Amino acid sequence: MSAVNPLPQPERRFMSGNEAVARGAWEAGCRVAAAYPGTPATEILEYAATYKDLYAEWSVNEKVALEVTIGASLAGSRALCAMKHVGLNVASDALMTQTLIGVGGGLVVAVADDVGLSSSQNEQDSRHWGRFAHLPVLEPADAQEAYEMTREAFALSEQFDTPVILRLTTRICHVKGVVVAGEREERPVKGFQKNPARMVMTPMNAGRRIPLMLAREEQLRAFAEVTDLNRLEAGQDPRIGFVTSGPTYLHVLESFPNAPLVKLGFSYPPPLGLIRALADQVEQLVVVEEVEPLLEQEIRAAGIPVHGKDLLPRMGELAPHVLRPAIRAFLGEPAEPEQAPKRPLAFTTPVQVFPRPPTMCVACPHLGIYYCLSKIKNTQIAGDIGCYTLGAGHPWNALDTCISMGASMGVALGLDKGRSAADKDKRVLAVIGDSTFLHMGMQGLLDIVYNRGNVTILLLDNSAVGMTGGQEHPGTGRDIHGLEAPKINFRKLVEALGVKPERVHEVNPYELPTLFKALREEVKVDDTSVIITNQPCVLTERYRNKPPYAVDEEKCTGCSNCLAVGCPAIAVTRRETVVKPNGTEKELTFVAIDSAACTGCDLCPGTCGPEAILPLAVFNRAGARV
Amino acid sequence: MSANAEDRITNILVAGIGGQGVMTAAEVLSQTAVSQGYDVKKTEVAGMAQRGGVVTSHVRFGRRVLSPAIPDGEADILVGFEPAEALRWCGQLRHGGVAMVNRLRQEPPVVTLGLFPYPDDPVAEMRARGIEVHAFDAGAIARELGNLKLVNTVMLGAISDYLPFPAEILKEAVLARFRERKPALVAVNEEAFEAGRAAQAAT
Numbered sequence: 048m049s050a051v052n053p054l055p056q057p058e059r060r061f062m063s064g065n066e067a068v069a070r071g072a073w074e075a076g077c078r079v080a081a082a083y084p085g086t087p088a089t090e091i092l093e094y095a096a097t098y099k100d101l102y103a104e105w106s107v108n109e110k111v112a113l114e115v116t117i118g119a120s121l122a123g124s125r126a127l128c129a130m131k132h133v134g135l136n137v138a139s140d141a142l143m144t145q146t147l148i149g150v151g152g153g154l155v156v157a158v159a160d161d162v163g164l165s166s167s168q169n170e171q172d173s174r175h176w177g178r179f180a181h182l183p184v185l186e187p188a189d190a191q192e193a194y195e196m197t198r199e200a201f202a203l204s205e206q207f208d209t210p211v212i213l214r215l216t217t218r219i220c221h222v223k224g225v226v227v228a229g230e231r232e233e234r235p236v237k238g239f240q241k242n243p244a245r246m247v248m249t250p251m252n253a254g255r256r257i258p259l260m261l262a263r264e265e266q267l268r269a270f271a272e273v274t275d276l277n278r279l280e281a282g283q284d285p286r287i288g289f290v291t292s293g294p295t296y297l298h299v300l301e302s303f304p305n306a307p308l309v310k311l312g313f314s315y316p317p318p319l320g321l322i323r324a325l326a327d328q329v330e331q332l333v334v335v336e337e338v339e340p341l342l343e344q345e346i347r348a349a350g351i352p353v354h355g356k357d358l359l360p361r362m363g364e365l366a367p368h369v370l371r372p373a374i375r376a377f378l379g380e381p382a383e384p385e386q387a388p389k390r391p392l393a394f395t396t397p398v399q400v401f402p403r404p405p406t407m408c409v410a411c412p413h414l415g416i417y418y419c420l421s422k423i424k425n426t427q428i429a430g431d432i433g434c435y436t437l438g439a440g441h442p443w444n445a446l447d448t449c450i451s452m453g454a455s456m457g458v459a460l461g462l463d464k465g466r467s468a469a470d471k472d473k474r475v476l477a478v479i480g481d482s483t484f485l486h487m488g489m490q491g492l493l494d495i496v497y498n499r500g501n502v503t504i505l506l507l508d509n510s511a512v513g514m515t516g517g518q519e520h521p522g523t524g525r526d527i528h529g530l531e532a533p534k535i536n537f538r539k540l541v542e543a544l545g546v547k548p549e550r551v552h553e554v555n556p557y558e559l560p561t562l563f564k565a566l567r568e569e570v571k572v573d574d575t576s577v578i579i580t581n582q583p584c585v586l587t588e589r590y591r592n593k594p595p596y597a598v599d600e601e602k603c604t605g606c607s608n609c610l611a612v613g614c615p616a617i618a619v620t621r622r623e624t625v626v627k628p629n630g631t632e633k634e635l636t637f638v639a640i641d642s643a644a645c646t647g648c649d650l651c652p653g654t655c656g657p658e659a660i661l662p663l664a665v666f667n668r669a670g671a672r673v
Numbered sequence: 674m675s676a677n678a679e680d681r682i683t684n685i686l687v688a689g690i691g692g693q694g695v696m697t698a699a700e701v702l703s704q705t706a707v708s709q710g711y712d713v714k715k716t717e718v719a720g721m722a723q724r725g726g727v728v729t730s731h732v733r734f735g736r737r738v739l740s741p742a743i744p745d746g747e748a749d750i751l752v753g754f755e756p757a758e759a760l761r762w763c764g765q766l767r768h769g770g771v772a773m774v775n776r777l778r779q780e781p782p783v784v785t786l787g788l789f790p791y792p793d794d795p796v797a798e799m800r801a802r803g804i805e806v807h808a809f810d811a812g813a814i815a816r817e818l819g820n821l822k823l824v825n826t827v828m829l830g831a832i833s834d835y836l837p838f839p840a841e842i843l844k845e846a847v848l849a850r851f852r853e854r855k856p857a858l859v860a861v862n863e864e865a866f867e868a869g870r871a872a873q874a875a876t
């Protein structure tokens with residue numbers, strides 16, 4: 048096959064949707080970009096930070112990130128704020144009022160919905176915010192469009208004096224495609240224009256701005272009908288016309304290449320005139336939207352008969368493998384088209400293979416914490432979001448709740464205050480990561496202290512936002528570029544929030560005896576206590592490997608104690624059922640350590656009574672087989 | 674699938690476990706296709722799947738690629754970095770597609786702890802389904818060459834004769850990456866690539 052694209056090499060860049068958004072923002076002359084990490088949006092800011100002529104920051108949470116970009120916009124600069132879907136819940140308080148104020152420099156809020164829940168606590172549809180806050184919503188279909196629409200979003204923001212929502216999904220953020228990009232546009236910055244009637248949202252001022260916001264929404268509605276971002280594409284098969292938004296455009300095109308469709312890039316306010324024009328050409332109209340039936344309801348309310356979620360799932364991605372069978376069934380056609388070569392039946396029957404859930408890393412500093420927690424009885428453990436959420440699973444089963452960032456604090460206090468008579472002796476604990484604590488946990492701790500909660504808090508300081516790839520935060524002493532930054536001191540912080548100094552312990556989470564002692568002591572005290580760990584995430588450069596360990600086969604009694612640590616470097620080699628002298632059966636589980644993976648963290652040797660876990664060097668010296 | 678050969682999309686599904694180099698293999702393949710002038714789409718993994726979980730990447734290239742997800746039953750090549758993972762995804766292959774499988778088994782804790790069985794012979798199970806499978810121990814080849822990380826290059830070598838562009842182009846792309854970053858590893862990667870090619874042909 049010959050080359051099929053005539054463009055010269057250097058102009059065709061292969062980039063993800065996230066990188067494309069950063070590129071588009073930079074080219075649009077964006078001067079300030081802020082975010083808190085969150086899958087699938089994290090890399091937007093990581094890429095933005097690679098541009099020298101743009102200020103980029105990791106903010107402590109999404110609300111602060113949005114507020115920073117609001118300030119920058121009011122200062123006259125173009126500004127970009129990025130977050131995952133749940134981040135906009137946190138930032139929404141600022142958003143709902145900023146919509147009344149409008150913008151100075153263009154303000155774009157890139158929000159990424161984790162459609163399909165690849166790494167999130169829920170699945171939600173951020174297009175709702177366009178309706179709720181009366182803001183325009185742009186929805187790219189791939190990386191090229193993510194780039195183009197980001198540029199366009201800045202222009203629209205200034206043209207209509209409105210923040211613009213750029214709605215992305217996992218399939219946009221984390222798919223790489225060929226992008227043809229342009230050059231940076233240098234823009235003069237107007238500067239901050241004082242105007243309290245517009246920017247100080249007292250009830251009277253806000254009341255005056257509501258009609259302006261509603262008038263703007265009507266202008267945007269008219270614009271939706273004429274913009275190139277929306278278009279009607281003809282097709283020869285008039286049986287079904289599709290209304291698509293964002294990535295579903297490509298899924299529909301792939302699945303039903305002959306169907307007429309409306310492609311929405313500017314999906315709120317929806318261009319009902321354009322959609323009506325499609326409806327007039329086809330027998331049936333089907334809306335393909337991820338996730339909620341928003342367009343569907345609006346189209347139906349406009350008196351246009353339409354199908355949508357009666358045929359298609361209300362959750363997850365509407366990829367070809369979902370779309371095709373659903374629509375073919377609706378048309379009364381067989382699931383696989385006639386012309387496709389028949390695959391043997393054995394091909395298509397589903398395969399049963401064991402699950403392979405994600406694990407914590409070898410030597411993760413959270414392992415020791417969960418080992419201890421799994422050994423303490425009578426606990427109720429409020430958890431939070433991060434790598435440590437895995438503590439809810441095998442082999443620890445030591446986390447009882449996980450809701451939203453920082454929720455462990457309030458939930459623990461509620462478990463304490465709301466306890467039933469039957470639970471009166473339960474020990475209430477909370478587990479929270481360092482980044483999560485700074486994001487939204489501090490206020491919760493203040494509430495626990497103020498209201499005299501009896502909660503033992505484990506603050507897992509691993510000097511990283513581990514879950515999203517080891518980003519920096521105010522507790523790491525580095526900024527988004529890896530440059531030195533002021534480093535907050537967790538002990539001082541929790542003491543400042545009112546925890547008594549004698550109730551605060553700093554521990555090395557690899558020292559099991561110290562950890563046990565601190566935990567056992569604090570769960571007995573009727574007060575608020577905080578145990579802070581102090582060892583880094585192993586995936587960051589702060590972590591140092593030590594000489595690895597191995598298991599002495601001769602000495603291993605098969606007690607399986609070390610497996611309770613949950614380190615993935617420890618694997619079962621064989622199981623045996625033995626009959627004890629008293630006649631009862633006992634299961635023995637023998638193990639080996641993958642010394643190539645072991646980083647010598649020193650945790651598991653402490654769990655092995657017979658001292659079968661020894662430094663690898665001992666075996667090498669003795670010439671013994673490992 | 675279109676009747677027009679010019680419009681045909683090549684679909685490659687790369688599957689394995691976090692940390693095995695699935696994403697690197699998919700990236701090299703994609704970059705090579707971009708350099709050949711194709712339109713290319715490649716899916717990346719998000720978040721947690723990176724640690725010990727299942728990892729897949731869909732690589733699609735042709736004149737114009739629409740959906741980034743390979744539609745069910747349209748994969749031309751399945752690159753399985755682990756036999757059970759290859760079995761897990763084999764239903765995605767089209768009629769006449771090939772599976773290239775590393776035989777080196779990696780059992781997760783749920784298996785070693787006895788909670789779930791590991792399939793007796795995933796490769797045989799795929800063949801029983803009528804799939805053309807080329808299976809070999811890429812782990813052993815890599816280890817023999819002195820570095821388990823070479824599995825990646827071995828697997829790329831194995832599929833290099835099944836692509837719509839010459840194997841040499843993919844090989845050159847692999848080597849160019851090392852020439853840039855780790856020149857000392859160029860020779861051993863070339864060996865790994867060729868070993869993969871030969872191993873595949875022998876099965």
Ligand SMILES: Cc1ncc(C[n+]2csc(CCOP(=O)(O)OP(=O)(O)O)c2C)c(N)n1
Binds near residue numbers: 085479514
């Ligand atoms: C509102 C919100 N923003 C972002 C995220 C994405 N997210 C999940 S956990 C996490 C932080 C985890 O960091 P940390 O608390 O330090 O724990 P670690 O993963 O390092 O153990 C982030 C950013 C989220 N779930 N919700």
Ligand code: SF4
Binds near residue numbers: 411413434514584585
């Ligand atoms: S990334 Fe860091 S915090 Fe997360 S599991 Fe691995 S070592 Fe632990």
Ligand code: SF4
Binds near residue numbers: 646649
């Ligand atoms: S010492 Fe034990 S717990 Fe630590 S990394 Fe090695 S095997 Fe894992």
Ligand code: SF4
Binds near residue numbers: 636638654656657658
């Ligand atoms: S704790 Fe020691 S004796 Fe028990 S299974 Fe592990 S290595 Fe063997």
